[in-house]
Amino acid sequence: MNKARVLNLFKTSSLIMLGAVSGNALGAVDVQILSATVKDQKIADASATLQKNGEQSVSAVSNAQGQVSLNTAYADDASALLIIKKPGYSDLVVKCPCNGTTYALSPVMNNLDGMRIVLNWGAEPLDLDSHTVYPNNHVYFSSMSGADAQLDVDDTTSFGPETITISRKHDGERYVYAVHNYSDGKNPESTALSKSNAKVFVYVGQTLIRTYYVPTDKVGNLWTVFAVTEGGEFQDFNTIKGVTSEERLQTSEFQGVIDQSTAQTVSYSAASQDSAKELNTQGEAAYHAGKLDEAIRLYQSAIEQNGNYGQAYSNLGLAFQKAGRVAEAMWANRKAIALADGATAPVVRASSHFNNAKIYEAAGQWQDALREYQYAKAEKANPAYDKGIKRMQEKGAK
Numbered sequence: 001m002n003k004a005r006v007l008n009l010f011k012t013s014s015l016i017m018l019g020a021v022s023g024n025a026l027g028a029v030d031v032q033i034l035s036a037t038v039k040d041q042k043i044a045d046a047s048a049t050l051q052k053n054g055e056q057s058v059s060a061v062s063n064a065q066g067q068v069s070l071n072t073a074y075a076d077d078a079s080a081l082l083i084i085k086k087p088g089y090s091d092l093v094v095k096c097p098c099n100g101t102t103y104a105l106s107p108v109m110n111n112l113d114g115m116r117i118v119l120n121w122g123a124e125p126l127d128l129d130s131h132t133v134y135p136n137n138h139v140y141f142s143s144m145s146g147a148d149a150q151l152d153v154d155d156t157t158s159f160g161p162e163t164i165t166i167s168r169k170h171d172g173e174r175y176v177y178a179v180h181n182y183s184d185g186k187n188p189e190s191t192a193l194s195k196s197n198a199k200v201f202v203y204v205g206q207t208l209i210r211t212y213y214v215p216t217d218k219v220g221n222l223w224t225v226f227a228v229t230e231g232g233e234f235q236d237f238n239t240i241k242g243v244t245s246e247e248r249l250q251t252s253e254f255q256g257v258i259d260q261s262t263a264q265t266v267s268y269s270a271a272s273q274d275s276a277k278e279l280n281t282q283g284e285a286a287y288h289a290g291k292l293d294e295a296i297r298l299y300q301s302a303i304e305q306n307g308n309y310g311q312a313y314s315n316l317g318l319a320f321q322k323a324g325r326v327a328e329a330m331w332a333n334r335k336a337i338a339l340a341d342g343a344t345a346p347v348v349r350a351s352s353h354f355n356n357a358k359i360y361e362a363a364g365q366w367q368d369a370l371r372e373y374q375y376a377k378a379e380k381a382n383p384a385y386d387k388g389i390k391r392m393q394e395k396g397a398k
């Protein structure tokens with residue numbers, strides 16, 4: 001199936017106009033806010049706040065066209081954060097520069113094993129494509145639906161969003177997400193993807209749980225962003241390579257990351273690991289002070305610095321659960337399970353599986369709860385796990 005290449009003149013011209021305005025107004029940051037799941041739907045009445053350490057925050061509200069202008073006394077640079085909020089949607093937090101960019105808000109997800117992946121980028125290249133590959137499924141523009149997953153929005157005229165929603169992640173199956181530069185699909189030596197300012201936002205429940213920024217100064221047209229393993233943990237790649245594609249990217253292009261045994265994941269510098277420890281310590285202080293939102297933000301910042309920091313994931317899962325954000329807690333618990341090591345590893349894994357089992361049980365998902373109770377028992381004997389297994393079997397789970 002050939003992909004339509006229809007230029008959205010209204011969208012492009014409106015953003016050119018915004019850029020022109022910002023060029024004449026020193027310190028102005030102009031963005032447009034759209035829906036992540038409904039193509040070209042503008043989001044009005046969303047609050048946007050620009051923050052920078054040592055400076056006063058500025059806020060404004062989007063108009064009927066989803067446009068918002070933030071007049072600041074400081075530059076739109078990498079030390080600034082843009083925060084966009086609206087009831088019914090997950091909060092969006094993104095690093096600047098932000099000016100002249102489109103961002104998409106994700107409606108809150110209610111299913112425990114759901115996940116939404118939203119791609120945004122700059123004016124060039126015109127067309128970046130989202131791909132999600134998992135057993136017997138490849139969801140992208142030419143195959144927009146898969147088992148419990150679909151491509152909600154396909155954008156071909158710059159900026160995005162391009163959105164894939166997984167309504168239910170299948171236990172025991174591995175998912176790989178990547179971004180392909182369709183505009184340079186036949187040119188593996190292209191650098192346009194690396195220069196695209198692309199960002200990938202991953203949502204679970206009501207929370208933005210992971211953000212990925214395209215690597216810069218790289219050659220290639222395929223950005224392999226992350227995988228979700230058979231056990232449900234996130235595995236970061238964030239690598240770019242060159243591929244040759246006539247019309248559609250084949251599943252074979254993902255070999256090397258589909259099989260976890262051959263996957264090469266992201267490594268983190270000593271400085272990043274030290275920063276993660278400091279942020280985690282600050283998160284623990286906030287948690288004990290009852291400041292759950294701040295604790296969650298700090299734990300997430302720690303994980304952004306070191307995606308292999310098991311203690312931060314364990315703390316994050318606990319904070320999410322106490323805040324009533326149970327879908328998010330489950331995803332954090334799964335990463336804590338995967339990263340557990342040392343003498344206490346069986347205890348950590350068992351307690352995390354038990355916590356997930358209780359969440360499934362409260363939601364009436366008996367089969368999923370039974371599986372998690374059984375995983376907990378396999379790690380460590382405990383009468384509570386036996387009682388959980390019995391309850392689920394009495395409910396009809398097998």
